[in-house]
Amino acid sequence: MTVSTIIEKLKTQHTAAREELVFLLNEITDSDREALRRAAQETAQGVFGNKIYIRGLIEISSVCKNDCLYCGLRRSNQNAVRYRLTEEQILSCCDKGYALGFRTFVLQGGEDGFFTDEVVCDIIRAVKTRHPDCAITLSLGERGEESFQKLFDAGADRYLLRHETADSAHYAKLHPDSMRGEERQRQLFALKRIGYQTGAGFMVGSPYQTTENLADDLLFLKRLEPQMCGIGPFIPQKDSPFRDFPQGSLDLTLTLLSVIRLMHPRILLPATTALGTIHPKGRELGILHGANVVMPNLSPVEHRKDYAIYDNKICNGEEAAECLVCLKRRIQSIGYQIVTSRGDYCGAPSDTIV
Ligand code: SAH
Secondary structure: OOHHHHHHHHHHHOOOOHHHHHHHHHHOOHHHHHHHHHHHHHHHHHHHOOEEEEOEEEEEEOOOOOOOOOOOOOOOOOOOOOOEOOHHHHHHHHHHHHHHOOOEEEEEEOOOOOOOHHHHHHHHHHHHHHOOOOEEEEEOOOOOHHHHHHHHHOOOOEEEOOOEOOOHHHHHHHOOOOOOHHHHHHHHHHHHHHOOEEEEEEEEOOOOOOHHHHHHHHHHHHHHOOOEEEEEEOOOOOOOOOOOOOOOOHHHHHHHHHHHHHHOOOOEOEOOHHHHHHOOOHHHHHHHOOOOEEOOEOOOHHHHOOOOOOOOOOOOOOOHHHHHHHHHHHHHHOOOEEEOOOOOOOOOOHHHOO
16 A cells, blocks of 8 residues: 555545545655645646635624534633624625625524524525525534425525534544534435535544544545535634644645545535634645635624634634735635636536546
């Protein structure tokens, strides 16, 4: 077994065995990394050219009933500043985003009981009435199949629900007893069944994570076949129980982005804000390693700092328009271009991939 043969297998067969994935992640050298990166970049360019899709992220609530040990919005964090946006505020973020060229809005938030099915359905319908050519992505945690169906029927197109870790024992170390990894996975399969473009994903370098866990995350993605996948480094949050754990590694995150691109050539794969937070060129590096999506923040500036899932989150002070100018410049500097389109998952047969 060599790393090069495993990279070759990922390139041609889009999969590998668990022990091969573990071997690759443990033994990869700098020159292997460059070969993997190049293969992933070529694969992404074969599908998407030099186009980068943008998603406007609107953080609708910092209120959460959960108590995930890594997250700054966890219920037990007394220092968290809690806010929730009104429907008017959300619509105004969408209007501003639309004028800037956004055609996907991601409504993300803690698991906030205020946002009942009725409230969220009203918001979905209002956004769709004003912007019928836009996609709505929800990222509101575990709501259960019945709720997912109602929101889908109201017009939601996509749902992001990171599985966080595929290993149930590892999941239990990151979450309170009330949460179960199996349940989260069950909800992910339900989202797919309902017809959502579905996003899974995990943190890289979360406390207690092993290489075997990461291999299992990759194999879980292979079983689920999500249309989107969000990964980013774990970043400690000062008021969370994991405040003293080290942040996830840049190189490992980039390696995993490339592996995911090779395993899922058409997947919508963001260069995440967390990646941009741990390195000044993190998002550009993500794109060069196979990512094809960026998610600038459209939340009202006065609330940005309060959606503090981890420390030092970037773009806390800038208006959406400024963020977009900065991002456009960054993306052009590496030979790519931001496009205005919904950027839906394109499920055409893989023989069209160059
Ligand atoms: N409540 C929603 C949205 C959570 S925030 C949900 O449950 O899906 C989105 C993602 O941020 C989480 O899924 C998690 O993977 C990531 N995240 C949370 N805390 C983090 C931290 N300290 N470092 C890095 N990523 C984190």
